[in-house]
Amino acid sequence: MELEAIPGVGTKTAAALRELDDPAATVESGDVAAIARAPGVNEARAARIARGAIRRRHDDEGRVLATDRARELYREAIDLLRERTVTDYAAKRLETFYPSASASRIAEAQSFAAAAAERDPDPAVREALTDCAPLSDPPTVRVRDRCLATADAETLARAEAAVPELSVETVEDARDISELGRSYASVIVLDESFAGLDVEGDVVVRPDALETPAETVPERLLTFFAENRERLEAAAAVHEAAGTAADAPVDLDRLRDALSRLDDDGTIAGDAELDRLTAAVDDLDAAVSTAASVADDRLREAIRERDVTIEGTDFLSLVEQGARVDSLLDRELADEYDEAVDAARDHLADALRLEPEEAELAERVFGGDPSFPVDHDESAVSRLRTELSAARDRRAAKLKADLASDLGDLREPVETLVRDALELDVELAISRFARDFDCVLPEVVDPDAEGDAAAEGDADAGDGAKGFRIEGGRSPLLDVDFADAEPVDYAVSGATLLSGVNSGGKTSTLDLVALVVVLAQMGLPVPAESATVERFEEIHYYAKSQGTLDAGAFEATLRDFGDLVDGADGRLVLVDELESITEPGASAKIIAGILEALDDQHATAVFVSHLAREIRDAADFEVAVDGIEAAGLADGELRVNRSPKKGHLARSTPELIVEKLADDRGGEFYGDLLEKF
Numbered sequence: 273m274e275l276e277a278i279p280g281v282g283t284k285t286a287a288a289l290r291e292l293d294d295p296a297a298t299v300e301s302g303d304v305a306a307i308a309r310a311p312g313v314n315e316a317r318a319a320r321i322a323r324g325a326i327r328r329r330h331d332d333e334g335r336v337l338a339t340d341r342a343r344e345l346y347r348e349a350i351d352l353l354r355e356r357t358v359t360d361y362a363a364k365r366l367e368t369f370y371p372s373a374s375a376s377r378i379a380e381a382q383s384f385a386a387a388a389a390e391r392d393p394d395p396a397v398r399e400a401l402t403d404c405a406p407l408s409d410p411p412t413v414r415v416r417d418r419c420l421a422t423a424d425a426e427t428l429a430r431a432e433a434a435v436p437e438l439s440v441e442t443v444e445d446a447r448d449i450s451e452l453g454r455s456y457a458s459v460i461v462l463d464e465s466f467a468g469l470d471v472e473g474d475v476v477v478r479p480d481a482l483e484t485p486a487e488t489v490p491e492r493l494l495t496f497f498a499e500n501r502e503r504l505e506a507a508a509a510v511h512e513a514a515g516t517a518a519d520a521p522v523d524l525d526r527l528r529d530a531l532s533r534l535d536d537d538g539t540i541a542g543d544a545e546l547d548r549l550t551a552a553v554d555d556l557d558a559a560v561s562t563a564a565s566v567a568d569d570r571l572r573e574a575i576r577e578r579d580v581t582i583e584g585t586d587f588l589s590l591v592e593q594g595a596r597v598d599s600l601l602d603r604e605l606a607d608e609y610d611e612a613v614d615a616a617r618d619h620l621a622d623a624l625r626l627e628p629e630e631a632e633l634a635e636r637v638f639g640g641d642p643s644f645p646v647d648h649d650e651s652a653v654s655r656l657r658t659e660l661s662a663a664r665d666r667r668a669a670k671l672k673a674d675l676a677s678d679l680g681d682l683r684e685p686v687e688t689l690v691r692d693a694l695e696l697d698v699e700l701a702i703s704r705f706a707r708d709f710d711c712v713l714p715e716v717v718d719p720d721a722e723g724d725a726a727a728e729g730d731a732d733a734g735d736g737a738k739g740f741r742i743e744g745g746r747s748p749l750l751d752v753d754f755a756d757a758e759p760v761d762y763a764v765s766g767a768t769l770l771s772g773v774n775s776g777g778k779t780s781t782l783d784l785v786a787l788v789v790v791l792a793q794m795g796l797p798v799p800a801e802s803a804t805v806e807r808f809e810e811i812h813y814y815a816k817s818q819g820t821l822d823a824g825a826f827e828a829t830l831r832d833f834g835d836l837v838d839g840a841d842g843r844l845v846l847v848d849e850l851e852s853i854t855e856p857g858a859s860a861k862i863i864a865g866i867l868e869a870l871d872d873q874h875a876t877a878v879f880v881s882h883l884a885r886e887i888r889d890a891a892d893f894e895v896a897v898d899g900i901e902a903a904g905l906a907d908g909e910l911r912v913n914r915s916p917k918k919g920h921l922a923r924s925t926p927e928l929i930v931e932k933l934a935d936d937r938g939g940e941f942y943g944d945l946l947e948k949f
C-alpha cells in the first residue's frame with residue numbers, strides 16, 4: 273500500500289511510518305500504540321493516521337460533521353466513551369471511531385460494537401487494566417565484551433544495521449581474529465571462509481549470526497522483557513481476570529516463569545549458582561582479610577597460652593639483629609601455625625561457599641612462610657578471582673542464552689497478548705457506555721432506498737428510509753442526572769419546525785437527535801430504546817446564536833444557509849432559534865424560505881423556533897410543525913411532555929400564563945388577551 277495514499281499522510285509522515293516493522297499492516301491494524309512507535313508520531317497523530325487508513329479502506333472521503341456544533345457533539349460523545357476507559361491506549365483508540373457516511377465502515381464498526389457490548393464490564397478486569405500499557409522498545413543496549421568480525425564490506429554494513437548492540441570489526445586473516453580474541457571475551461566471525469579456524473579464546477564462526485539475534489545478542493530480548501515486565505504482568509492479569517487466560521496467545525505460566533528468571537536490568541535472576549559465583553567474586557577481598565584475622569586470633573590465643581623457652585643465642589640475635597620473632601613460629605609453634613592456616617582456609621571456603629575445585633585454589637592463598645600476623649598470597653587470590661569470574665561469566669552467558677531462547681518464542685505472541693488486553697479496554701468502554709445509558713444498536717438505513725426512517729411500523733420503510741426515528745431516547749448530555757432524563761420519542765422526515773414552551777426541552781431534543789445520529793454513524797450504540805436513522809452525508813447543527821447579528825454577520829450567516837440548501841439531499845440540518853439573528857418579521861420569512869428549499873431537496877431538517885406560527889404563515893408550502901407541549905402549570909412549574917407531538921403547534925409559555933390568569937381571575941381583560949392567541 274502507498275502510505276501517501278492515506279488521507280493526512282504526507283511524505284514526511286510516510287517516511288516516519290516506513291521505520292516501522294511492517295508499516296502497511298500496522299497502519300491498517302488501527303493499533304494506535306503500534307503506529308505511534310514511528311519516530312515523531314504521537315498517539316493523537318497515530319489515531320488520525322489510523323482513521324485515515326479506515327477512510328481509505330472504505331473509500332470514505334466525506335466529512336459528516338459539517339458545523340462547529342456538530343463537531344462539538346462528536347467530542348462530547350467521544351468524551352463519554354473516553355471517561356469509561358482505563359488505559360491511555362483505549363482513550364486514543366476510541367478516536368478512530370468517527371461518524372461515517374460509508375455503509376461498509378458503519379457495518380464494520382457496528383459489528384465491533386455489538387461484540388463489545390456483550391462484554392461483561394467486570395470491576396476486576398478494570399482494576400487489572402490499570403497497569404496495562406503498550407509495550408515499549410528499550411533503547412539499544414551496547415554489549416562490550418562481544419564483537420562481530422567480517423572481511424566483507426557488505427556483510428559489515430548488514431551487521432551494523434542488524435546488530436547495533438555489538439561492534440563489528442573488519443578482519444583480514446586469522447591473526448586479526450586472534451587479536452580480537454584477546455580484546456573481547458567472545459568473537460563471532462560472520463564469514464563462512466573462516467570455518468575451521470583454530471585460534472585461542474572464545475571465537476566461533478557463525479555465518480547465520482545475523483539471522484539469529486536471540487543467540488547473537490540475547491541481551492536484546494532480555495532488556496525488552498525486563499523493560500516491559502510490568503506491562504506483561506498486567507496484560508497477563510487482565511486475561512486472567514477476564515477469563516481468557518486459556519485462550520491467551522501465550523502460556524501465562526511460561527511467561528511468568530521466564531520473567532522470574534530475569535532481573536530488572538536485563539540480567540539473570542534467581543539462579544543460586546550464579547548468585548553464589550557473583551557473591552564469591554564480590555566478597556573475595558573481604559573474605560581473605562577476615563580469614564587472615566581468624567588465623568591471627570587463633571595464633572594469638574595459642575601464643576598467649578604457651579610458655580616459650582628461648583635459647584640465649586636466639587634471644588641475642590633477636591635483640592642485636594632485629595631478627596623477626598616469626599622465625600620462632602616455625603620451630604616452637606609449627607602445629608599451632610598449621611592449625612591457624614587451616615582455620616583461615618576453612619573460613620575462606622565457607623565464607624565464599626566454594627566448590628571443592630575452587631577450594632583447592634583457595635588453599636594456596638594461605639600457608640606460605642610462617643608469619644604473624646598471618647600473610648596471604650596475593651597472586652593466589654588473583655588466580656582465584658580470575659577463575660571465579662570466568663565461571664560466573666560462563667554461567668551467566670549460558671543462562672542468558674537459555675532464557676533468550678525461551679523468550680524468543682514469546683516475543684511475537686506477547687505483542688498480541690498486550691494488544692488484546694488493551695483492545696479489551698476499548699470494548700469494555702463501549703460496553704459500559706451502552707449499559708450506563710441504556711443503549712441500543714441503531715438501524716442505519718440506506719437513504720436511497722424507498723421509505724422514511726421516521727415512518728413507524730411502515731412496511732414500505734423496509735431497509736431504506738429518509739430522516740430519523742428515535743424511541744425512548746434519553747440524552748446523557750442533559751444538565752440533570754441521567755436517571756432523571758425523561759425518555760423522548762421523536763421522528764422526522766423532511767423539513768420540520770419544532771415549537772414548544774420555554775424550557776420545554778427543544779434544544780435538548782436537538783442535542784439528542786444530533787448525538788443519536790453521530791453515534792449511529794460512528795457505528796456505536798445510541799441512548800434509546802430503539803432508533804432508525806438515515807445514513808446522512810452531512811450533519812449541520814447550528815446552535816442558538818447569541819443575540820441579533822450586525823449586517824455583516826447576518827449576511828455571512830445567510831450565505832452559509834445559501835450554501836447549505838445547495839445540494840442538501842442527504843443532509844441532516846438541525847437549527848436552534850435562528851430567529852434571533854435578526855428582527856422577528858424578517859426572520860420568519862427567511863426561515864420559511866430556507867425550510868422550503870431544504871424540503872424541496874429532501875433534506876431532513878428540524879428548526880426550533882418560537883415563531884412557528886409566523887413561519888408557517890410565511891411559507892409557500894405545507895410546512896410540518898411539531899410541538900413540545902406543556903401539560904399545564906402546576907405550582908408555578910411547567911409540566912412538560914418531552915416528546916414532541918407530531919403536527920402540533922405547541923402553545924407558548926405566555927399563552928399558558930394568560931390562560932391561567934383568565935381561569936384564576938376571570939374578567940374581560942384576560943379573556944380578550946387569550947383570544948388573541
Ligand SMILES: Nc1ncnc2c1ncn2[C@@H]1O[C@H](COP(=O)(O)OP(=O)(O)OP(=O)(O)O)[C@@H](O)[C@H]1O
Binds near residue numbers: 758759779
Ligand atoms: N428529556 C428531558 N428529561 C429531563 N429534563 C429535561 C429533558 N429535556 C429538557 N430537560 C430539562 O429542561 C431544561 C430546559 O431544556 P431546553 O433548554 O432544552 O429547553 P428549550 O425548550 O430549548 O428552552 P428555551 O425555549 O428556553 O430555549 C434542561 O436544562 C433540562 O434540565
